[in-house]
Amino acid sequence: MPTDSSPAVVEIWTDGGCKPNPGPGGWAALLRWGGHERELSGGEAETTNNRMELTAAAAALEALSRPCSVRLHTDSEYVRNGITRWSTGWVRRNWRSASGDPVKNMDLWRRLLDASARHQIEWLWVRGHSGDEGNERVDRLATQARDRAAGQPQ
Template structure:
């Protein structure tokens, strides 16, 4: 399969923790783009929002595809590429010996990434990167989807 590109972001507002949502822009190999967003929960953290954005974005790409995830979340990108193997070796404990937060989401993200060939790219948030700003706007739109 050809290369897919994903820009994803999470939002937690008006406070962290607080209501959280996700957004993403997905580009298929032909250059067609789609926008996605969703509300997660009334009380969550920014890290939950960022992880969910990556999971939901990957789920919208075909299994077996090569996917580049572009995010402003070093938590997600480093977790996926650097920290996961160590956490698993230590029975889901951090280097400090504490339980890994959001383990359930990390397990899902690892499964989704494992069904694809994934590379990651970090971009500084709120720095004018067009697709990252678009994903951020979509995540904030997702907050408006909260049930009343």
């Protein structure tokens, strides 16, 4: 991932999903920097859409070898709102929602916050299936990862 000699700005697209939800799921990320690209993907046999969306974002940020300026594109309002609006309150309330319930997917939210801490990140929401090339690409990769997790032939 970006080395000391490469530009510090990284464009990232992430996606995740399940079919059915819950069920087999896949996630994917596309990282672009300085004329380079890297694809990441994975899946789980039993998971949820939200867990796959969170995993994609965390894995992408964890792949960066040094602090970077990041523009992270996600089609998940859950991820974008959670990281930019809700997480501060969750942490302040000891990982409880405003209603006092434990935060769902707390393990992955903690992972994402840890992965985010060393980077300057602009969290961008993009409408899914709207022609955004990066989003369409990670959607295809996440679907392939989901199919592998479900044991479907490629």
